[in-house]
Amino acid sequence: MRVLILCYEFPPLGGGGAKVVAGLSRQLVLDGHEVDILTSGWKDLPPKETIAGAIVHRVRTIRGRADRTSPLELAAYAISVIPTLRRLLRERSYDVCNCHFIFPDGVLIPLMKRWSDIPIVLTAHGSDVPGYNPERFRLLHAVLAPLWNWVVDRADLIVCPSPTLRRLIVSRRPKARTVIIPNGFDPARFKPSSERVPRILAVSRLFRRKGIQDLIEAFAGLDTPYELDIVGDGPNRQALEKQARASKAPIRFRGWLDNDSPDLKALFETSSVFALPSTAENFPVSLLEAMASGTAIVTTKGTGCADVTGDTALLVEPGDVDGLRAALVRLTTDKALRARLGEAGRLRLQQNFTWSHVAVQYVDAFRRASPDRPPSAALSR
Template sequence: MKILMLCYEYPPIGGGGAKVVQGLSAELVRHGHQIDLVTMGYKNLPRHEKSDTLNIYRVKCPRLKANICTPVEMITYMVFALPLILKLCRNNKYHINHTHFIYPDGFLAYIINKLTNLPYVITAHGSDVPGYNPDRFKVLHILLTPIWRIITSRSEKLIMPSRSLNNLVKKVVPDVRTTIIPNGINLDKFSAGEKRENKILVVSRMFERKGVQYFIHALSGLNNDFIINIVGEGPYLNDLKKLAKDSQTKINFWGFLDNDSKELRELYESSKIFVFTSAAENFPVVLLEAMISGLAIITTNDTGCAEVVGSDSILVNPKDPSAIREALKRLIDNPDLCDRLGKFARKRAEKFFGWNTVTLKHIALYSQNRNNIKTVYSEEIISA
């Protein structure tokens, strides 16, 4: 199949959604499909990268930060991406458009569909769903919810990485067509080695809802020799650094690390415990990275995190430092449990979340829609 892929974030920019698009695209290519990917440009990244079956087109955009994108930057991306996408549709016969994020790319998918009848599916990633993270886009979601309903209702299928996000979407549009396909991970990206050091790792974008502050509070009163490493950037980072100054535990802040960097790989592979205590999550890729690295994981229940790790981790309530502290103490005092949970996590990732397994589900969905769609993709409309 020839697939048009839209996502405003693609490595080295973006977060978990960007990693998902990169992994899925690579695996689709491995299965013999051709991908044209349209994404946002950033600084000196090449405008066009071409291989036999994967073409990456980067749209000129005044994006300031690799890990955060503002609404204004998204609007700029849409304005410049639309004519490029129309040109690609004019020159190619796509079977389907797989769009990631209902905003901003879903808006583009909807317009392209209206102009060309090119069918689209959308993978939602969380921040594009009303009610998911009111700390960032509450007002924007209120204003755009009517358009959001139109975009999702027009899609052939809305792909949900988790049941929790699916339930949230159904509250907004009860009759929207959804299917649940989890995010995937390259099982060879990190290794679950036997040589571990007394290190606790946190990898996250630094927003208040991510709950890193509760982890820092939880360190109070813990008697241990563990080294604390926190990776990530965001608007809440300075607040966390101020909080860390009052902690008796030495905390290392690494800032943003490229996902393919040697430093990030070494942190995952040398640590024993991974902590991710967000109050609202869909299907965080950092948990998959921790799982394939064989780390014992502490994360939150009542979020998509619990669906990722299953019973092979310690679950705590969001915003509860005392529960996090007890979980840390349990793992620190029981190295055998720590090791066992890490091995279980790796096995769970291998069984359910390898990219080959996940991609086959996407291919089945594309094929199903290809056979069922009655509308005809029209090159004449866009060439007129």
């Protein structure tokens, strides 16, 4: 198949969504498909290059940071990408467009439907779905609700990485065609280390829903030689640093690290515990990274986190600081438990979430979205 992937983030920009696009495109190429990626430009990144066999097209935007974007920047991206998108659709005979994020990329679906008959598979990621992150986006989603409905109704098929996200979408648009396909990961990127240090690791954008404030409070109450390392950046960073200083606990903020950073890889592989106490998640890639590293995990029930880890992690209620502290005590004092959970998590990843598994499901979704469309001259495996 010849596939166009549209996503405003692609490494080195962005977070989990960017990693998903990079992994999926790489595997699709390995499986014999042709892939073009249309995304944001950044500083001195070339406007066009081939990465892992996929052709990456970048458009100039007003994006100010590598790790996150503002609503204004998202809107500007959606406008900036239109000429290149129209040109690619005119010049290339794509079999399908896989559009990532309902906002901002999904708003281009009605235009694509006007320009061509290309089937569109829309992948949702979390904050682009009303109700997923109401603390930050309640007002924005309320204002954009008619546009959100319009976009969702025009997608031929919507990929939901978790049952949690599918429930939110279907609760608002019961007739939406959806399929659950998990995010994938390449476990070979990480190798579990036998030399673990007494460290609890958190890797997250620093928004309140990520629960890092709960983790700091829980960790501050521990009597342990462990330290807490927090990787990531975001609007809550200053408040979290102030909270950490007041606790006088050994907490270090490392800032934002690039997806392919050897420092980030080493942190995952050598930490003893990984913590993600979010109140809402879709299908966090950071959990897959911890599982690939064989690192024991504590995370939250009733969120997309539990969809990822199953019973291979200690699960606590979102916002339950005492429960989180008790789970941290268990993990920091029981080496055998850490080893058992770490091995179980890695096995679960290998059996369910490798890109070779996930890409096959995506290709099936692409074909479901276009059952009567003849294949292009591209490979149609």
